[in-house]
Structures are given as structure tokens and as C-alpha cells.
Amino acid sequence: MSDNLKLILNKAGFHTSIQDEGRFGVQDLGIPIGGALDKEAMQTANMLVGNSPNTPVLEITMIGPKISFQGKGQIAITGADMTPELNGQHTDSYKTVNINSGDELVFHNAKTGCRAYISIGGEWETTKWLESYSSSSILDNHSQLKDGDSLSVKSNLPIDVKEYPLSKRPIYSYCYIIRVVTGPEFELFDLPQIEDFFNKIFTVGNESNRMGYRLNGELVNYSPKREEISSGIVTGTVQITSAGNPIILLADAQTTGGYPRIANVVTEDLSIVAQMKPGDELKFMLISQEDL
């Protein structure tokens, strides 16, 4: 018997949005791809409720929401540990959770990691734009969810409770090594700057969001060699600002930019970047295209 599950966000949290794989094929118009920053966590969450991997999820950031439910269904939580509690009791992440009418799910501040994901078994009844459910600042009032917003999902038939093996779950740290390949303007940098880029430990700046992560730590003696002609950006592009600071561009970044692109984070490591929070440290490690 299928049921409808309604979620009411009594408190939306710091930054909660609907995300899926993102919207493709419209970047020539300047529309960002968007989509979940931690795709691995999104896909795992969907698998745990029997959804196809790129079904929309809620992406919650740093401070989680307070959600009450109406109707029956199944959910799963993955990603950052925000000590979720169901009706006042600790509830496990990385496991299918059965939801009944009146249940209340409360998240706290992220203990480890930065973003958690909530999947809901079934079909979302929210607006799709350009083949994607992902929130977008282009649409009025659609960039993030607000206190009091509600969502409705047509529940699937319940599946047997699944648990994701402990050995496969990510362990979040405060210090990361992020693998990159050389970027289009790599050769424009001199050896001292390149060495500095790979030797330095950068910290994630406070002004980091879904558009990009600003890193604290300037490349030594850096000054731009020439003015770049604006060119495309892909998720994971690391550009160097005129002041010498790296920015890792993420899913909501603008589609084009004019800073030199020194490196690109490999796709697999983007899920790790998504879990870094302001103050976390990282070092870049260069790998070759052949190593991928």
C-alpha cells in the first residue's frame, strides 16, 4: 500500500536545499549545473531507501533542520554527523529508517563533516526545472528551504531495512589531502608558485559555500602574468585570485571565470571537499591523467 509522506521543516537549519544530480545541457546560457556537492553520500542515501541513485535528497549544512512528518515512509541519513534524533532518541545514519505519522527528526550542529543528506523512499512531488529538482538561485525563493516549508513524497512500498557496511562509510577529519590534475593555465605559473601550491597547507575560509571554497594562504610572491580571457569552469576547478588565494569552484559556481585555473580536483575527491568546513586544512596532491 503506497502512502504519501509529508515533511514539514519547522526549522530549516543553516542551509538546507533540495539536490539531485544537477541540470545539464544549459551551461551555454550561464546556468550552473548545481546538484548535490557530496554525490557519494547522496547516492548511498538513495540506495538505502530503494531509490534510483540520483533521486533528489535534502542537503543539509553545518546546522541541521527540525523536521516533522505526516504519513508513512522510509528515509536514510548519510554524510556529516549532525547527531540526528528521532522522537528524542538517537537514530542511526547509514541505515533505512521507518517513519510514522507524527515523528519528529531533529539535527544538531555537525560534529564531523559539513553536509548531511536525507533521502526519502519514493517519488518527489516538487517542481522540476530543466530536468532537475535542484534548488537554484535563478528561481525566485528557490535557492534554499525556509522555516515552515514543506515537501511531499509519494512513498514507495517499504523495503527491508538496510544498513551500509561500516567499513565503507567515510571517516571525516579536519585535515585532508585532495587529489588534483593540472589545470588549463598550470603552465602560466612559475616553479616557486607551483611548489608552494603543493607544499602549503591551506585552510578553508569562512566565505565558503556551494559556489566555491575560498582558501586562506597566498601563493608566495604571486602576481598575475596577464589578464585571462574569460573561459569555462567545471566543478572542481581551482583558480588563483589576483591576490594569490586559491578558490575551489563547486556546483553552484558561475559557468565562466577570468582567473587562471591552476588545477582541477578529481571527481572522486569532490565528495571529500563537500565535507570540509571553514577552518579545516587541506593539501593538494598532483596526479597525472594516466593515474585516473
Added chain:
Amino acid sequence: MRIQPFGDSALLVTFENIISEEVNQKVISLFHVLEKSDGFNSLIPAFNSLTIGVNKTIWSLTEATSFVQDIINNQQLLSYNGDQTSYVIPACYDKEFGPDLDEVSTQSGLSLDEVIQLHTSHTYRVYMLGFVAGFAYMGSLPEKLWCNRKQTPRVRVPKGSIGLAGRQTGIYPTDAPGGWQLIGQTPLEMFNPDRLKMSLLKPGDLVRFRAVEKDEFKIIKLKIETGIFEMETIDE
């Protein structure tokens, strides 16, 4: 011309490292050819480069590279022009809409009337869309109108504002932060996510500005709101 991997799931094709119509036409022709293939999931044409997101469930970067290389080698395919449209864009060069008219006049040594006359006397090419959805980078400006960006960017530039920066002119499709020198405003909706043709302009289109008084600006706005406005185009 250079094709290089861009991260692990994209390619970057860069033609000559200059901004010119000829180079940009190559970018746009390649874009129109690749648009028809299923093997790519995002394409970003820019002044002299095309960023190509490769659908890696279909093929590898190496396979995609040789496919793109073959197209570039085939001159005939690259002569494809797409459907280039020439638009006339109404623009109100009132100081209320163009708070930087005086600064541009000082920088260029031209009178306000000369700035407007010069801006409306040229046909501009849309080189690319970027920055925010539907923001068209158009050029090149007549040399006398080349100007520096604002020292301090504005936190909010109103939707429709027409700006100058370097050799480019552009229109803000939505309220956005920005550092371009603002000389006027168009009543047109450059981008509307609810419209079938979301962005009025596409790369390769041609644009001419037509100066309108405040009254006409308001009438056009009303016509757009009531759905009776007809876009003015120039037949080649």
C-alpha cells in the same frame, strides 16, 4: 588550437588567444555541432574557448578528444553558422538608470550625448553568456568607450542595467553584484526561467542599442508585462 583535458571529465578547446569575431565564430560553430551529440553533458562557449563536459558513461576523454579533433579538422562542419539573429535593444540612457554616465564621460573625454550616440551607433556581437544566467558579453566597443571597471563593485546592480567594462558592453539580466560602469537600462527581460526561450540572446547573435526616453521605456515595460511586446529584429 589546443584540445586538453580539463579535470577528469571535461575537455577544453582553446583557439587563438585573442578576442575576435573570427575566433569566436569557430567556438560557436563547434558548439553547434557538438550540441547535437549525446556524448556531452555540458558545453560552455566563451570568447576563444569551448568547455566540453564529457558524458563518461558513454566514452572516455581520449575517445571524446579524437571525436572533437575530427570535427575541428573537418572545415566544412566548422563553417556551420547556427541561426544568428540581429536584435535591436531599447535602452534608456537617463542618469537615473546610468549612474556612471558622468564617470564614463570623464574617462572618455566625450559629452553625455556623444557617449550615447557612440554606444548606439555600433553593432555588437554576443561573444558568450556567463557570470549569471543570461548575462551577455558583447563587443567590441568603439575604442573611445573603453573604460575601467568601478574601483569598488556595487553590491547590487539593478536588473536590465547596461554596463561597460574594458572593450565589452553587457546587460545585467537580474539584480546582481557587479563592477561595470552603468550607462543605461533596458526594459527588456534578458532572462526569464519561465519563458520557453529563457535567454533572449545567445552566443553569436548581433545587437544594436536604440536610445529611448523614459516614457517609451515605461510603455515597453507595460507591453512586456501584458504580453504584447514584439521584439525588434534587423533583417540581414
